[in-house]
Amino acid sequence: MHGPVSAAWLLVALCAATGAYCLLRMRSAVEEQRRAAGGEALMGFGMAVMAVPAAVFTPPQWAWPVYAAVFGAAALRALWAARVTPNHLHHLVGTSAMVYMAVAMAATPPGAHHEHGGAGLPLLTGALLLYFAGYVLRAGARLLPAAVAASGAGAGAGAGVAAGSVRWGDRPELARACRLSMGIGMLAMLLTM
Template sequence: MHGPIPAAWLLVALCAATGAYCLLRMRSGVEEQRRSAGGDALMGFGMAVMAVPAAVFTPPRWAWPVYAAVFGAAALHALWAARTTPHHLHHLVGTAAMVYMAVAMAATPPAGHHVHGGSGVPLLTGALLVYFTGYVLLTGARLVPAPVTAAGSASARWGDRPELARACRLAMGIGMVAMLLTM
């Protein structure tokens, strides 16, 4: 991604930490938590890798089509899973956005050869920005503390707590907005 290097490293750290927490959530006793956590972990680590500043590491040209294929397969899986679980529609949009960004990175000329045409924001980038901005605002609003009963807080393990899963998705949504803004 192209953008300020300190911001890129913060995005890498945020996405990697989110991916690591999602891996831990995969140990949950709740089956739906495990399934959802796997997709979240893939997104977190994939976003972390994509956000590494280009000045530090530029992947070889063949890496972007591989990246698009991996997230394309994840998009097909999310499409299949969305039949029974509506949350997987969000995974579908997220993985499709990752495919879109990988294809855009593959089409970008090598460093130092950028063409500055100034044609504005592409329609798909704008639509994804609107979706993820709305998702961030909605998820952030859902994190507003609600009254918790003593029995409810004691019975849930830290990996099964829905507010932590929402916080991870919020972090990845913010990361996706930042990545789309740098395109």
């Protein structure tokens, strides 16, 4: 991806940390939680690798088709899972966006930068930007009620005990924050295309 080096390293750190947390979430006792966390870990680490500044490491041209194939397989898995659980539709969009970016990087000659000149913003990039901007706003808004409830506003002593008994890897607000981080990362990556 092209963009300022310091922003790229921040994106690498955000995505790698999110991927690492998702790996920890895979230890959950809830099977659906483990499956979702596995896909999110793949996305986090894949985004971290893709965001490494080109000045530091430029993958060989053969890496992009491999990248597209890995995320294409993840997209097919998300499509299959979406027939049962609609929550996987977001995973489908995310993995498809990763395939799109890998194909765009494969089509770019080594050392060249994307130039959108008079053609403007490609339609698919614009649609993905709109989707992820909406997703980030929605995911951020979903975290607000959890933060208010956790602060103790209107909650009794029993609510704190119930929240404390949940393992930190199974906490829904942490999973939402993880998804929000990846949405922000995806938005940043799409902006650099």
